[in-house]
Amino acid sequence: MQPFLHVADLSLRFGGTTAIRDVGFELDEGSLLAIIGPNGAGKTSIFNCLSGVYRPQQGSIRFRGTDLRGLRPDAIARLGVARMFQNIELFDNLTVLDNLMLGRHRHLRYSTLSALLYDRRARRAEVANRRVIEDIIDFLQIQAIRRSMVGMLPYGLKKRVELGRALAMEPALLLLDEPVAGMNAEETEDMARFILDVRSELGVTMIMIEHEMGLVMDIADEVLVLDFGERIAHGPPAQVQRDPAVIKAYLGEAS
Numbered sequence: 001m002q003p004f005l006h007v008a009d010l011s012l013r014f015g016g017t018t019a020i021r022d023v024g025f026e027l028d029e030g031s032l033l034a035i036i037g038p039n040g041a042g043k044t045s046i047f048n049c050l051s052g053v054y055r056p057q058q059g060s061i062r063f064r065g066t067d068l069r070g071l072r073p074d075a076i077a078r079l080g081v082a083r084m085f086q087n088i089e090l091f092d093n094l095t096v097l098d099n100l101m102l103g104r105h106r107h108l109r110y111s112t113l114s115a116l117l118y119d120r121r122a123r124r125a126e127v128a129n130r131r132v133i134e135d136i137i138d139f140l141q142i143q144a145i146r147r148s149m150v151g152m153l154p155y156g157l158k159k160r161v162e163l164g165r166a167l168a169m170e171p172a173l174l175l176l177d178e179p180v181a182g183m184n185a186e187e188t189e190d191m192a193r194f195i196l197d198v199r200s201e202l203g204v205t206m207i208m209i210e211h212e213m214g215l216v217m218d219i220a221d222e223v224l225v226l227d228f229g230e231r232i233a234h235g236p237p238a239q240v241q242r243d244p245a246v247i248k249a250y251l252g253e254a255s
């Protein structure tokens, strides 16, 4: 059986800078992989390659059998890869509901004519879209703020809506970019619970970049550790935590 995601020999350079060097990993469907590493290790570059923002010079990225290399971000999104950004990508002066609806529409193929005529098919699609959004609102327990302007919400709730925006695409693979950065302990705990529910109840496979080591150790199935663009360890959290190369990379950063 082909792996859900298979990344092999991935390399990305910017002029003289090597952001990623020969990185490879596999991901099983339904699992949660954390990518960790010191600043500048290449974590964001991996996400940008997976979502089509950067074009790696070398290697392959096979997602459910399709090579993503060379595909545009919108094409990759349509294949079922969504991203929750670290910097919230929501419209502050729109409601939670409108933001979620936009999150859905932005990535769906549109027929302008049918939207104009508002024919039966478009109406049916609209009803189906609405149902997906209502399910997400229930799932994330944000009924009480559905009509609130996003700009008025506290940070933790904004991040929850940002997660909802990514889920609105009904992704098969979700990329989480530091989902708990800037959160207090309670918000972090809530987000951790939602991430675990996304995996177990919605069956979404996830890759998460995260600096918060407690969270990584608690919820990740596997951890990929990068340093200076190279893979230095990959395995279950407990094993990676004991790895001498990982300890050295982190102590090196602290000193």
Ligand SMILES: Nc1ncnc2c1ncn2[C@@H]1O[C@H](COP(=O)(O)OP(=O)(O)OP(=O)(O)O)[C@@H](O)[C@H]1O
Pocket (backbone or CB within 6 Å): 014, 017, 018, 019, 037, 038, 039, 040, 041, 042, 043, 044, 045, 046
């Ligand atoms: N668009 C770009 N142009 C030039 N260099 C880049 C670009 N994007 C990333 N790099 C370089 O690639 C290397 C890896 O950067 P990347 O942002 O992937 O690291 P990171 O692990 O996500 O770091 P951080 O934890 O600080 O976000 C760095 O040296 C960075 O300066």
